Amino acid sequence: MKKQYDITIIGGGAAGLSAAIEAYDPKINILVIERDKLFGGILNQCIHNGFGLHVFKEELTGPEYAHKLIDQFLEKKIDYVLDTTVLDIKKKDDFVITATNIEQGPMRIISKTVILTSGSYERSRGQISIPGDRPKGVMTAGSAQRYLNIDGYLVGQNVFILGSGDIGLIMARRMTLEGANVLGVAELMPHSNGLTRNVVQCLHDFNIPLYLSHTIKDIKGTESLESVTIQEVDENYKFIEGTEKTFLVDTLLLSVGLIPDVKLFESLKLNIDSITKSAYVNQKLEASIPGLFVCGNALHVHDLVDDVTIESRKAGISARSYALRKTHVESLSKAITFDQNIRYIVPQTIDFNQLDTELDLAFRTSKKIQRATFIVEQSNQIIKKVRATYIVPAEMQKIKLQPKDFVSNEAIHVYIEEA
């Protein structure tokens, strides 16, 4: 390991490895820092299949997907450190990264660019303020998944799940297969937050009820969890009297959302998107500090790891061009605006001075829409129209734009026309 790098990638999961492989160039030095003892990140605990159809053209499990990336990465002979945690990133002329591990203790690494791929963390009970007792037996679905698939232990026998995020759905099936009784899944929204295929394959196929428009009303248990009570909510999320249902369970799993883990932004003054809770980036996935790239779930939460790889490859390419670039490129960034049917769009801005390749707008709608047209406008002209059907907030939408689609250097506006 050297003291100075052209590109330092923080995170050795799907995003970090994909970015590293793509950023590789014999002319530059790259370092990947991973805090776990293995590469692969969360993929290692996702032992179900369904990964890789787009990127590797075959259906893989999480660990298989990770291994394909790891093999490609190791071939490139890129520098890396495992079991090493980054504590802080500061920007001076270059980036100053403080990291630590057992062998070296606290250390500093200087880097021209940084790609942050620190993934996301699971929203906890405290963040959604579920009232009631605070016994043992309430945990995030991802924690239970780790305990089951990596360590080989079931966390309980009788399980209820709050939130229909994909991890919760996958865990409903996984715990059932290991002999636990999953009594149901409650979802606050009137629609599932997971992929449709997961609702079918993980709940319907195992006769696990999904209670839409329901949430936890109370948790009981002095030392260990004894019961949870759910209740139906109306369109304003207010409880409807007389709809309580109580389940005697020893485990409550929470699958109530992922939040980009951007703790390392602390020492950097960055523009933050209040919806994605991560950096404002341009189409090069570059944050408001030049040379800082963010991708994968650290940027916004993706449905599929394939999308993470595709996005992170772009970040890798962008970081490589930045590192190789001799002259400074003045930014001409314009924020993308959108209507109320859209929750967020990534990237948040387009830098018209760097419009050299096609770009993807990744976005989520704020509601379920049967049929619609996504429309992109610039300088009062429609520059792109995409038809789509069965649009749900749980599934990320994409619009591809080519440099030739743009008619000016003015900001673009995206909106949805319902059919």
Next chain:
Amino acid sequence: MYDYTIIGAGIIGSLIARELSKYDLKVLVLEKENDVANVQTRANSAIVHSGHDPKHGTLKAQLSVLGNSLYEDLEKELNISILRTGAFVCAHGPKEEKVLDKLYENAQLNQVKDVHFLNRKEAVEQEPNLNDDITKVLSLPTTKVCFPWEVAFFALENAIINGVELKTNQEVMEILSLDNHYAIKANSGSIYQSKNVINAAGVYTDDIKNLLNDDADFTITPRKGEYFVLDKSAKGTISHVLYPNPSEKGKGVLITPQVHGNILLGPTSEWTSDKNSISTSQAGLNFVRENAQYLAKNIPFDLIIRSFAGVRSTSTYGDFYIKESLKHKGFYHVAGIDSPGITAAPAIAQYLVKEIIKLDLPIKKSFNPILKKKIVFKDLTAEEKAKKHQENPLYGRIICKCEHITEQEIVDAIHGPLGSDTIKGIKKRARAGSGLCQGGYCESLVLKIIARETNKPLNQVNYDQVGTPILGKETKESL
């Protein structure tokens, strides 16, 4: 035969234990929980009040003002964390300002130092996010914030180093008053003989009293308080303890900066019939949210990482009840220790030993008042870090990435005179799991370190009490 047995290892019992450890006595502390400081001490506002509020002439007034100054000694001797915030009692308009005048008079009588008024402009200069309708504040510069778990831990750890014994998981079931001594029977089956007994059982002090058939005139009428915790990235939003004016609207929801950078909102104050109930409620939490905004604007509610509730041991006596039983010589009650109990705790210990027990013994030569400072790796300088890592490489590995807690700090928390082998115990001692992800990332790592250090299978590591393992059945036979 013990000279003194203290029932309860909360902040009160722990500081009494430390006070008694100064003398050549055989002292035992019995705790019904699996860990010390697990009930009232673990769920409160953590404020070391100035002593402005308790009515002049009460024991509460006397001991809180003294207690506040004794925290300075605890800081030097036990290396506890103190955050010197100062406090503002806030008034909205002339009616509430009159109440401030009364508080000011009371604070003067109680000899609270440096109390003064600030007009709105002066107050806002120091606290920019003060609610727009606040017209005047009473400033209490001596108010500070401690970390009550730590105060209890460190006091008891120091007491143990000085010879005190602690036994956890010992719920007292029976107390027999025998000739010249007491026999205390615990749920474990053990019987402890002791010449004197100190009842410091917090919300259960009246149950202990009843076991003895004593007629001391207090009963505990527990009051529950619910709180929100904001992540430490909220640090700086509010830098003083903010009290509402004691009025119908306020009811005592405070905003309190904490020693680790978090901010607490709360508490509510509801009578409860169930001493064991530490559940939160939608109504209670909504009340906190609403009333906190009465004190400050721009509260970052999106940084809420946890809510909790605690029970205060308010008694029917109206003041701290610190007395020897009339019927049972050598049996002492330290009861009704509600707010400002944390503040008064060190003074309560001294008052009990000097004024009530009237212990007249020389301080033993071997007594060491100093507790070596705990290593919090992230607070060290770069040179100290390098040195510590050389000595012990586990300081190089981060376990809790939210709070930057290293593996060696977890190991230290497991071992040591007052070590713990539970997830919650480690959270309290080393703060692993106290951050934004609430243990989502580090819990499984901490669990493995505990199992390794205590030679236990993974599924025998408890979350908190005995019989609360995080992991259940092993799904695959290991090879």
